[in-house]
Amino acid sequence: MPIVLAVLAAVLVLAVAIVVPVVLATDDDAEADDQATAAEPDTSSLAAVEEYDGLTNQHVAPGEEPDYPQSPPVGGDHAPSWLECGAYDEPVPEANAVHDLEHGTVWLTYRTDDVDAAGVRRLTEALPANGILSPYDDQAAPVVITVWGRQLELTGPDDPRIALFVAQFGAGDTAPEPFASCNGGVDPADLPPAGGPVV
Structure with a gap:
């Protein structure tokens, strides 16, 4: 049983180490896209008049x-x-x-x-x-x-x-x-x- 728990703990640590950076990078990319979209005005309409x-x-x-x-x-x-x-x-x-x-x-x-x-x-x-x-x-x-x-x-x-x-x-x-x-x-x-x- 202690070996199974140790393996599960190692797998969990490994999963967190892989998943968290991927999620953070995705959030950063989405935020950068949002900022770029906000910086570029909509040139297809007169909404900004x-x-x-x-x-x-x-x-x-x-x-x-x-x-x-x-x-x-x-x-x-x-x-x-x-x-x-x-x-x-x-x-x-x-x-x-x-x-x-x-x-x-x-x-x-x-x-x-x-x-x-x-x-x-x-x-x-x-x-x-x-x-x-x-x-x-x-x-x-x-x-x-x-x-x-x-x-x-x-x-x-x-x-x-x-x-x-x-x-x-x-x-x-x-x-x-x-x-x-x-x-x-x-x-x-x-x-x-x-x-x-x-x-």
């Missing part, structure tokens, strides 16, 4: 720069002048770009340290006619797409959600003046440094 309602839309005094809580801003009080549609290679004044958002414009922004020249070309090609593209380094994601009251952080210029977002929100339905367009706006180079109206 942030919504901001109740935005004010008054003109501020010439030269006044509103303090926007989002980067880039999604709406709010803004400059009396809006920007002409198109792709800009320099940052544009926020208060003027917000006026464009009020007109139903799509604003695509990118971080210059994350998006190269080829990426900027792809973003320019994805830009709708009623759209503005500009660098914006003070944002969390490599690329951000914004309309009045709606914003989505993107993984980069090839993120398929750009087209989904434009199809869903590009008509300007969330904006106070959805059919005003960015056409007829000013060139940022013609604006005073504070972003006030052209004098």
